[in-house]
Amino acid sequence: MALTITDECINCDVCEPACPNEAIYMGEDIYEIDPALCTECVGHYDTPQCALLCPVSCIPKDERHIETEQQLLEKYQRIIDAKS
Template identity: 70%
Template sequence: MALIITDDCINCDVCEPECPNEAITPGEEIYEIDPNKCTECVGHYDEPQCQQVCPVDCIPVDPENIETEEELMEKYHKLTG
């Protein structure tokens, strides 16, 4: 599963530096998460770091990008080579 950032984002900039895959970038209005890079921190941490630091709790699972733990680990291996 990839995560998404909702319109509740306040552009506080605390999530971007926490992402080990550099999946979070500034969008036109709010930060965005690239689903091709988001592993929900699988392979790096036990929990998604962006969710841990978000002060407004605006980073849920993206229902359009559901992936298993195994798929996330495979993506992690591809990203980290």
């Protein structure tokens, strides 16, 4: 499943550059995650880097975008193929 950023976000700018899929962007008030690009770092790292680095722990799994490990891996492959 994709991740999401909650209202506790302090806009520290740590998560955006850590995202290997460029899924994180500045929204109207806080950073947001594009679920179409978020693979929870599957294919890149063992742990979602944004959640790992977040100083306020405001990046949980997004219950609105449930995906299996296999689906995340397939999404990762589509993203990589599109960049080629």
